[in-house]
Amino acid sequence: MTAELLLTNVRPLGGEAIDLLAREGRIAAAGAGLSAGAGATVVDGGGRLLFPGFVDAHAHMDKTLLGLGWYRNEVGPTLIEKIENERALRRERGIDAYAQSSRQARLAIAAGTTHIRTFVDIDTEIGLGGFEGVQRMRDDFREALTIQVVAFPQSGMLARPGTVELMETALKNGAEVVGGLDPSMIDRDPAKHLDVIFGLAERYDADVDIHLHEPGELGAFSVELIAERTRALGWRGRVVISHAICLGGVEEAYLGRLIDLLLENDIVIMSHGPSGLRPVPSIKRLREAGVRMCTGNDGIRDAWGPLNMPDMLLRAFIIAYRNNLRRDDEIEMVLDIATHGGARVMGDAAYGLMPGCRADFVVVDGETHVEAVIERPQRWLVVKGGRIVARGGECLV
Ligand SMILES: [Zn+2]
Known part of the structure; x- marks a missing residue:
């Protein structure tokens, strides 16, 4: 089972920065100033862009x-x-x-x-x-x-x-x-x-x-x-x-x-x-x-x-x-x-960046998500079911 993952300071689809808390494979919370329990993995998103997978x-x-x-x-x-x-x-x-x-x-x-x-x-x-x-x-x-x-x-x-x-x-x-x-x-x-x-x-x-x-x-x-x-x-x-x-x-x-x-x-x-x-x-x-x-x-x-x-x-x-x-x-x-x-x-009803959705998301550098389509930056972080599966463009699986 995946532990908690707290991703701070990311901009969903280029919007306002938020934090995202993933627990047991799902997005448990999304908003400002979130905190995680002991033992959680905490990643500072540094204001980067957040996409759903x-x-x-x-x-x-x-x-x-x-x-x-x-x-x-x-x-x-x-x-x-x-x-x-x-x-x-x-x-x-x-x-x-x-x-x-x-x-x-x-x-x-x-x-x-x-x-x-x-x-x-x-x-x-x-x-x-x-x-x-x-x-x-x-x-x-x-x-x-x-x-x-x-x-x-x-x-x-x-x-x-x-x-x-x-x-x-x-x-x-x-x-x-x-x-x-x-x-x-x-x-x-x-x-x-x-x-x-x-x-x-x-x-x-x-x-x-x-x-x-x-x-x-x-x-x-x-x-x-x-x-x-x-x-x-x-x-x-x-x-x-x-x-x-x-x-x-x-x-x-x-x-x-x-x-x-x-x-x-x-x-x-x-x-x-x-x-x-x-x-x-x-x-x-x-x-x-x-x-x-x-x-x-x-x-x-x-x-x-x-x-x-x-x-x-x-x-x-x-x-x-x-x-x-x-x-x-x-x-x-x-x-x-x-x-x-x-x-x-594909029939995935739990898809998206809202609380309750499966914690499947991608973090990349960029000013706006449309710019990311043009620049195609390396995928800085990829999370599947609350688990980090790729980092810095490298698959970890
Ligand atoms: Zn074909």
Whole structure:
């Protein structure tokens, strides 16, 4: 059990300085002039900025190539080429999901991330090997990182008989979320793909998170099918569409109808400010319409590309850059997506900086929290469940 931790003189989201007292993993008090009992750890925050822990709500920890030397990326441009290339690489190099996800976990903790939703590839080639490795990692880090696992059919589901059964086994053994993937472009049978996904969700009482890279009206059609099934199953608030590139590629009137469907079914959009020349869903438009959002770093230094790093302040910067968000209030909105937005998706009702919340927070140098997105200072202190898990940019776990 963690002892008391008293953190003095910190500025929550750049506001007035306060003290924060953590006891038994929770924030026991927040305010001026707090004192702690004998034996408490006392840390003087020196007027630094305080954030709630960052939430990476879209990761692929099983397949990062971090620490394995530079991977020279010469993969072709299509989605299928990327998927095939990744499977071949996994075969040739025998990527160890446990070791690799553990590496990423340490870097994420050092960067102030306290929550991660990670997709784990399940297919007829690797079977449950990746899932089992990630489960072991999750167990190792259970005090330092809240991790949610998505059973994810990266190589297709109907196209590869046996995949659904493997996903079921993962769901029986601790995966909390059912993943899906481009129902038209990969499995080429959108209604059946989604029926199977939502069937698994119902059977295992699991949330749903679907990668949707399908462009324009094809992707929009998938959004409609997802909304229909969300309504039919009564899964309001339990479905995420990740990427949803199509929302950036349909005409305005159609976008309005899709937004109505998202709102009616409380479907969350995960957007990470993707690279590329295609239009992306406008974060601002979606948020102003009331659509819930979350974000994440997606694959880190993997066979898909080298551009992502496990740092949610960098992610907030990338989203702001990609969406041309320059005003402080706009960048604050991105920070809210990278913290509270993701925590809600992961079902953490005890998230935040208020008394009673789990003591998960990050302290950094800086004048304002928006400035921290631009400067991305080293994470001075990271606390998870009232315990210091990183200091001076070093993971202590
Ligand atoms: Zn992804």
